[in-house]
Amino acid sequence: MREPPSPPPPWHALPGQDALDALRSGEHGLSRDEAAARLARHGPNALPAPPPESVLRRFLRQLDNLLIYVLLVAGAVTLLMGDVVDSAVILGVVLINATIGCLQEGRAVRALAAIRAMLSPRATVMRDGERHEIDAAALVPGDIVLLDAGDKVPADLRLVRARALRVDEAALTGESLPVDKGGDAQPADTPLAERRAMAYAGTLVCAGQARGLVVATGEDTELGRINRMLATIPRHDTPLTRRLERFTRTLTSAILTVAALTVALGTLWHGEGWRTMFLAGVSLAVAAIPEGLPAIVTIVLAIGVERMARHRAIVRRLPAVETLGSVTVICTDKTGTLTRNEMTAGRVRLADLDVEVSGSGYAPDGGLCWRRDDGTVPLAWGERPELDALLTVASLCNDARLAHDDAHGWQAFGDPTEAALVTLAHKAAQPVETLARRWPRVDALPFDAAMRLMATLHHDHLGHRLILIKGAPETVLARASRELGAAGERPLDEAAWLARADAMARDGYRVLALARREVDDDAALTYDDVAGLTLLGLVGLIDPPRDEAADAVARCREAGIRVKMITGDHAATAAAIGLRLGIGDGRRALSGPELDRMDAAALRAAVRDVDVFARASPEHKLGLVAALRANGEVIAMTGDGVNDAPALKSADIGVAMGGKGTEAAKEASAMVITDDNFATLAHAVAEGRAVYDNIRKAVLFILPTNVGQAAIVVAAVVAGLPLPISPLQILWINMVTAVTLALALAFEAPEDDVMRRAPRPPDEGLGDRLFVWRLVFVGALMVALPFGFYLDALGRAGHAYAGTLAVNAMVAIEIAYLFNSRRYGPNPASLAHLAGNRAALLACGVLALLQLAFTYLPAMQALFGTVALDGADWARAGAAALAVYLLIEGEKAVARRLAGGQPPGGS
Template structure:
């Protein structure tokens, strides 16, 4: 059966060598692990406690340096730096001189509310942006004085030997020298939704970040397997540290709205001054009005011309836009940036996984009985199955239901509802299979009770498949297998159809695979074989016989 779900300068202050040996620009991924150890004057036995403390003083803590921030008062006053606000303040002074205290209070209230909205929103955005500096792991397992110890991640130094296992957040940039079935989710750096298989081999110096398989990068998540490596970069010298540094170096540019409002404010101020001055001159020199009367008349005219509500309307409209963006998990630091998004005419993205939600979804299922479509998006178990445009109940399609059951049982991911949202723990592809099974009405607990798992062969890149052994309560054994389609087809001799088991028609499967792949969908194959009640262990020989 087949299933188709969808550079900083070098620093001379480095251990055991010159800045050229261990500088921030050193291509650690292109060096053998032993060479990385040598350049850091380290060994696989780890550092001593004294050496670790000395290096910590030299390099500083393994933490991202927070950018310099303006004080609260300065940030608050900065929101008064707007020509319309200046005009409103002058208007408030003018109305106060005229004795119109109600108008003065209204204008000052508008100014204060306008400033507070912008100030509060900027504060919220600053807190959200600070989250990137909390992506470093709080704890790490390192080899110190010949013993494995759990240490605070911010005390790690270049040359430390660290251990990684499933569920860990990588605490620093690490050059791996041991990797067993190690897979790391690097979406935070590359945007790719699928975990990257890691090994210890050096790669070309020009390799892209996602192709540096001998490296585990700070802030990424270990999703499977185990690994050991030497810390080669900490804090701001890590890849995620460079991202944080670049964010701090972003220059502030005036948005189109800010430029237009500033231009309007200058024109408005000019018009008000000209009209008021002309009124004063005409009344004083032409009509011989008393000085105090004509001055008050000109001042009143100037105040009445000012659009007191414009800044408030602009701020409120932009604040509503910010709140809508926040509900979609988009951080807006400054209010005028919302309007800038409306001026975007083209968005360029490198590839799938960068702008998407990092969620996999099963969209099509190909069985010996035909192809089925699957509706729904994400991990919410809401969707239907169709064939040739007609809705199908999986219970009425044995091949379809069995492939969904196999995908659910030969699986280590979990999908569950939390705070009204469906979330997934594990590999995204496996999560997509669990969701597809839920759409068919299958229940994880019930299926595992009916067919408990007896043994498992975890996925390995060398074999390109995962296999699980199950037995029902009558003792009947069953092996489920999922993996790369071409590899699974090599191990199969028959295919399941609506009429029963038939000889495998490999050419038809390859043609179907090509057609589905042409739609931009990833391919995964699933197979099943019956076995005896006596078999309680699963080996590669059992699968590949």
């Protein structure tokens, strides 16, 4: 059994030897016996698996709906009363709806399993002073793990020794670039993303070697902490789910009340038998309940899913489609989503010249230029000696390379920062390969976290030797004594260079200083040689915004959606990038430590005013989601790392990046963007709004039919007449005709103004005043005309004929009303619009054939109790349908007139 964890010391704050002593270990590792004892005490280095949800449980969840309960009761009572066919149809409807929902949810949440899979399966350790490769699950606190380039870190490690170690921690911290690591202790309050003495489970070693002390395994690791956090986060109901639940409760209460009153009225007033009136009550309930509505909602959502998939957005949970349309705030990652995730040299600062660099990414497209009063002046290799000197360092003090192929275009191999410098040299038309042959490398000092620089030694076959250096500006400046200007070398103005570096950093650049030194001896290169340097200039590197990202942010703003950027970068970089994208004012970005000092009220106030957040941990992201939700916002959260998974699950809709995203992030999300592009998310929001519009159109199309049918039953009971429409005929109308026609509305394209409206209030119901009025108005037409036809035909042709005519009249009116319903508001239905949805025309054709079969086929006549109609009655039904269409269009015209001639936004 796993021993309960005690509060760990801040391992990054302890010197390496103190950490070894605290865990009673040494650089030669544990003995086999001690490791076995600790394994029994601490348990395996693995994360526990939760019990999976069974298919049966998932199926039963689909039945947890008031409308379904009413249908189940109606079906059971109908069966007890001997009406097997009616009961079977009712129960069949319930099973079909539940099966559709169960199949759509077939991919259960596997976020915890995905995180567990990130733990490395094998690890190299020291046991009894010897190297052994063991299963990573057998690691225990106190083990010494050996790391090499390409290894996945198997547990949380306090680094004891490290040489040129660089670790990709993007999945855990959100840091976009590999992090330099070393063994020196740091202050106890150092944020997770800046703990250079630690290597965390699930991260990847990019370069170098290290020896690390295991300080946490399994659930005690940072991954385990996120795993525990994720397990405690409940899924929140989507806005659509909440709206449908409220709507269902209201509708069910109304149906049961009217059904009970109808039964009481018929029994007490007309003296009908209770069995007859109970069947009438069941008929009324079946008539009023929109049995096809759950299936229609599911199908509309599924069509939205398919549309989004064509635009590189994969929806994993159906209600998430509509949730996007309700979003009021999008919290997005920066790297790769808003930016290209390709480091690019954007500026070069020489001693006497400020050079701009055009082009983005690793493709050597673009060039260099400098500005003067009459415009820009292009620059290239061979035109400015001081620029040539800087570009020589950029390409030779470098281990990266570029490659091009037709399938993938330009790709970088090696460190992203170094790849950006090689691209810079190519943009200046530098003969990189020729230069490398002329000045071959003799020796090198790899980039070191403590020294914060890289140096290479070169010779030119003629006895000339150069040390080329790149590194952090303050480090290189401290080792330099001169600078190279247009007129040659001169004494270094360190203060001026520090000010230039600071200004570039405030503009969002990561700044590197490049320098050189000529040497005469043939000795091996050491750090002592990296002194007396001549500074050549500064290079500003940036992960540039995607070309389409700023437009997408502006589109969201026009739609009333605030975009907030949450990143692992430094605050200054985050604020500057945000300004380029139209997020924030470029001056204010809240960092993780600042968020830590805020109480709940202060955080709620901050998220109203601030749009850029930097150095954010998983807890910070969760806190931001909670604060936004407390402010009444509907939140979409994007992410790609393990650290993003809790916030992705907690948000109203989590959106994972499919290209660079971890499986943990994808499984915690309701949607995956396959091209990692914020513009794709903005397009998905538009589709989400269109889906909600189409659901509302479908609901408003179906419900008047239910109102009309229920009113016909009530009218017949009040008049003491036999029921005009049988329960089976009602189910035909509800499940076949209404569903067939409503399906066409699922294919309606987004309206032109879909991204010019404010988001819907989270507590808004499905129906507004227009919804209620249209429901009453069309419902009245649905009852008046078919019931009038029934009464007229009852005396001259009998009950079966009159009922058949009433059903066909109602279906004809449905067909006409479909074309009114394609525009939700008072907008007119133009001829072009009427013909614009082929699905609507196809649905009408299919339904016409179905109604002919319903009326004339002997098998259908026997099942539904129908008879053949004469041509005059078909014509009367068609005329009624045309009249309904014209009446509703006339009602729209009146609504437009009352609104001042301007149709309100909406579909």
